[in-house]
Amino acid sequence: MTKVLILGANGQIAREAIDLFKDRKDIQLSLFLRQAKRIQPVAPSDSKIIEGDVLNPEDLTAAVTGQDVVYANLSGTNSIEKQAKSVVTAMDKAGVKRLIWISTLGIYDEVPGKFGEWNHHMLDDGYLPNYSAAAKIIEASDLDYTIIRPAWLTNKHEIDYETTQKGTPFVGTEVSRRSVAAFVVELAENPAIEIRHSVGLNKPNTDGDQPAWY
Numbered sequence: 001m002t003k004v005l006i007l008g009a010n011g012q013i014a015r016e017a018i019d020l021f022k023d024r025k026d027i028q029l030s031l032f033l034r035q036a037k038r039i040q041p042v043a044p045s046d047s048k049i050i051e052g053d054v055l056n057p058e059d060l061t062a063a064v065t066g067q068d069v070v071y072a073n074l075s076g077t078n079s080i081e082k083q084a085k086s087v088v089t090a091m092d093k094a095g096v097k098r099l100i101w102i103s104t105l106g107i108y109d110e111v112p113g114k115f116g117e118w119n120h121h122m123l124d125d126g127y128l129p130n131y132s133a134a135a136k137i138i139e140a141s142d143l144d145y146t147i148i149r150p151a152w153l154t155n156k157h158e159i160d161y162e163t164t165q166k167g168t169p170f171v172g173t174e175v176s177r178r179s180v181a182a183f184v185v186e187l188a189e190n191p192a193i194e195i196r197h198s199v200g201l202n203k204p205n206t207d208g209d210q211p212a213w214y
């Protein structure tokens with residue numbers, strides 16, 4: 001049995017992941033979120049619901065203790081760097097090593113061409129620098145992390161993705177939240193893959209100057 005803690009369990013990707021995890025008999029889920037009542041209707045009956053804030057060290061350390069995998073599905077332009085510090089500190093304290101961290105495309109200036117320029121234009125207003133700073137904190141830790149850098153997210157009910165590694169140009173413009181969730185499940189079930197990697201995620205054949213719906 002693998003114990004997986006989801007931080008930010010009410011997030012949109014997290015909800016897709018909960019839906020995929022719930023059929024896996026080898027996974028024991030704990031769901032950490034700021035307002036527990038929001039997740040109660042969709043939480044699997046055998047999951048544990050924990051109300052807490054990632055920026056509260058006591059809440060977080062108690063939740064992380066005894067877990068095998070921490071999947072952080074967090075957001076916040078002005079708080080994501082602090083949240084990264086808080087997660088690393090709590091995991092170090094609890095002696096938990098495996099972290100899956102959702103970030104974004106563009107944190108290494110890895111998006112080429114006109115789409116890269118458009119991405120900067122859309123995301124430079126604090127978001128990219130702060131998400132980049134958060135990723136640096138994770139990478140400077142000694143955790144067994146995987147940073148996931150999704151393309152622009154859609155709510156399509158599909159699992160269709162390919163990956164790129166840090167140091168290579170980002171490919172494509174979009175990916176579904178369900179695809180990101182499927183990759184998270186794959187990582188949680190295979191503890192030896194993508195360790196200390198930062199992985200871009202996109203839907204194949206979606207190259208363009210901007211996402212199709214813009």
Ligand SMILES: NC(=O)c1ccc[n+]([C@@H]2O[C@H](COP(=O)([O-])OP(=O)(O)OC[C@H]3O[C@@H](n4cnc5c(N)ncnc54)[C@H](OP(=O)(O)O)[C@@H]3O)[C@@H](O)[C@H]2O)c1
Pocket residue numbers: 007008009010011012013014032033034035052053054055073074075076083102103104105149150151152153154177
């Ligand atoms: N939109 C895009 O195209 C795109 C592309 C690439 C990457 N991303 C990034 O991917 C990440 C996940 O996406 P998503 O759609 O799942 O995001 P989301 O729906 O905004 O989920 C993020 C969750 O983080 C939780 N959270 C924030 N601060 C917290 C704290 N201090 N303690 C506990 N929970 C906290 C929020 O909780 P509450 O429910 O309590 O507010 C929210 O449920 C985000 O960081 C997003 O910026 C987005």
